[in-house]
Amino acid sequence: MKTSDFYFDLPEELIAQVPILDRSSSKLMVLDKETGEIEHKTFKNVIDYLNPGDCLVLNNTRVIPARLIGEKVDTGGKIEFLLLKRTEEDTWQALVKPGKRAKIGTKFSFGNGKLIGEVVGLAEEGSRIIKFHYEGIFEEVLDELGNMPLPPYITERLEERERYQTVYSKHNGSAAAPTAGLHFTEELLQQIKDKGVDIAFVTLHVGLGTFRPVKVDNVLEHEMHSEYYMVDKEAAQKINNAKKNGHNVVCVGTTSCRTVESATNEDGIIEETSGWTNIFIYPGYKFKMVDKLITNFHLPESTLIMLVSALSSKENVLNAYEAAVKERYRFFSFGDAMIVK
Template sequence: MFQLSDYAYDLPPQKIAQTPCKNRSNSRLLHLDRNSGIVAHHQFDDILTLLKDDDLLVINNTKVVPARLFGQKETGGKIEVLIIDYAAGMKHLEKTGFFQCDCLVKASKSPKKGARLYLADTVEARVEQVKGNVFEIRFLNGDKFSDFLKKSGKIPLPPYIKREDPSSGQTDPDDYQTIYASNEGAVAAPTAGLHFTNSLMADLKKKGIEFAPITLHVGYGTFVPVRVQDIREHQIHSEYFSLSKDSADKINRAKHQNRRIVAVGTTSVRTLEFLSDETGFVTAQTGQCDLFIYPGYTFKCVDAMITNFHLPESTLLMLISAFYSREHILDAYQEAINKDYRFFSYGDAMLIE
């Protein structure tokens, strides 16, 4: 249960979705009932009948920023920069007038401290610190940084989504964003939310289902592999979160009324559990979430979750294995493979209740 190999499974590469469904809510939905153990197959918009009339859906309203930048080094060599802590960079901008944060850099030869980087629109950046494979970079265009990023940055798709022909990814800026994304700061989408459409959300609200937005700015750490054999030794990444008083009140009211808290995505699960007291109630606040959930964890707040299919040996697979059981989850994954489900960010979804 605590060995990394316990979370391995074989996934044929062709099962990894490279594009989303044309209609988001036409994706498939694997339904796991923890009480009966029954596995059922649906279309995502069947969630309308599967959810209870008084459920509270907690959604992550983070918005993916175009955090991928291209340019060259002083030597002329090509370079690619990926901003991995946008929230910290914005805080630094407010304090100092310069956007500065941790980044990943792809180049034939890594730049050293003090190196100048020349990006699009003649924007310069400087490497302030080198911390292993992470580079702290200051962008020298000051308060014009946000405009520059929107104009020149690219959406940072996960590495398993291939875009060899640039023209093939023209719709990614819209596709790789939930319809309710409003709070800029993520470098990866909370992908369980990608299945919702405006009409489906309107129908859910008509049914009596309530929505409570929270923010967790998904960081690149969500893609960082676990490198230790005993998963309990893994150090999970930290991500900025914010829970408003209005959403906290909705969650606590639902708890008082014995209504279900349904988390949309593992990011919502982690945030809710990080904020919950022992009875499942939450307090409005902002901060950094570094909760690592794996089997043996006792859930305090979340009663059901909607989630996508996750990478082998990933912390996200460990989280959902803690919510049901590792054996049941891996059996369900094998069933999804056999039934030709589409995996990962642009793939199909699960409802575990």
Template sequence: MDIKLFDYKLPPELIAQKQIKPRDYSRLLVLDMARQKIAHKHFYDLPDFLTDNDVLVVNETKVFPARMLGKKISGGKVEVLLTENIKGSSWQAMIGGRNLKIGDSIYFTKGLNCQITKDIDGKSKEIKFNKTGKSLEKLIDAIGHTPIPPYIKTKDSQQIKKDYQTIYAKTRGSAAAPTAGLHFTQRILDKLDKKGVKIFKVTLHVSLGTFAPVEVEDIIKHKIHHEWASIDKKTATSLNRLKSSGKNIIAVGTTSARTLEAFADKSGQLKSGAKWVNIYIYPGYQWNFVDNLITNFHLPKSSLLFMVSALAGREFVIKAYKRAVSLKYRFFSFGDVMFITKNRWK
């Protein structure tokens, strides 16, 4: 399947550089898969579309300051993006800096340093810090920066750290935010609760599997990096009961959707547990658990766009994206949002 089929033209000025205020004032593009109909709303309208037959599943992962700025022994600048804790003081990381090799050290402030110990795949390296445990975590929190994507040019700040976090974030571990969740406010959650919409939480720590670029022409040949995900037994049992009773399962974000599909068997039964997942969803995939999806607008030729197309159909999705561009929707992490659903209005 040719990657060019998932391309679209996006004017740079439509890439959102900051979060809209309030969060739930972002625009909401509603796609009705059954009727091939598109509607234009705002996220604060979402409760109007939902009933007590709907179940939301959100990703409660918490972003940590994974972007670290250091120096080589020569004084040259180095940028380190921590993507996965391998074990103890060893991390997988993407490193930006010239002429670095295995055995070289990178120096940060506050006495923290690391050594490059292994090449993982050419782009990622294994590094080992001179600190471990809570002391390392505190130092990362103190000197690390919010890992906002490179297309966001806004400088890091306390406001950015707050904005690039869902209001229900709990379990530390993500190198990027599950951005569909950024639109939720307590006001929205309260309205959904009053309507009888149930909300459950799963965890997937966002890493390379979510944001790594696709570098092959045939998307089927793309390999997804693994990410750590978990669903507790109580949540799995409840979701299985609700699904079997005919409730509509709405994944909030591609990370929640990937978690549910990775833990569901072909009969549609969700298993509990914690494991590395590298499920790759692209057109032709048979969905086992997810019915609907709330998701931001994704980069051209990205695995996330493949995934959205697997649910709503490539042609319909690209049509919707082109419509969004023409109407100047805001794109990507701090941008607007889509609700992919069926038969939500007469």
């Protein structure tokens, strides 16, 4: 299976630069995973594809302002950090630009010395281990000095930070939003509950693994970075109940999907658990728990389009993407949505 098998041609103007005003008014493509049949709806119509007894699974991670811009302590040279994951108290794995300035022992200053980051080690993909020094509470310092870590294909400034958070975000820790969830409003979630659909919250802190490009020709040689996830007892019970009673488990976003599949054992039971996952889902994968997926439109040749293809087929998904381009759907983080049913 080649990475190039998942290529499609995307006009640059279809990459959404800003979120639309009403979260749930984006377009919704409905893809039948078996037949490949396509319908065009509005996201509010997603409720029509959820049935009483189904379980809707949401990732309640919250994006931290993980992008820090500062300077080298001795020379004043500019530096940019992107915090990926906390490895221990006050120590983080981070991408550093330019990397050549970030040798072990080098110190960088942010906010005129309010936060000092010292390089204490090297990590995968050229990232660094950073030890931070500060006074007060780290989260408050980061909130003051950090910026939202928008993906590189978004060049417009985000006017409102909360627009890059889901309305149900709760646990701080992500370097990027679980963007399929950005379409939900509190009102729509209430309507879904009122219909008799169970809502389960899981957590996966989105790191580099989700967005790292596939740099190998052979898909099977790609290695995912690990990301922290958590499934509590209540969520596990809700998901298991839906499955046991013959209803659908519907994941919102590839991160929820990966969490659920990581936490489900070989007997098809999801367990209360937490830990690190580097699960890589691509065509040929046998889903243990997930029946339907609500997701955005992803980058060509990405692990995300491979995951969606695993739930349907590569042919169906690429046909759907071709239709999305033709119908001028908006792509990527602030773009439109698809439900694979």
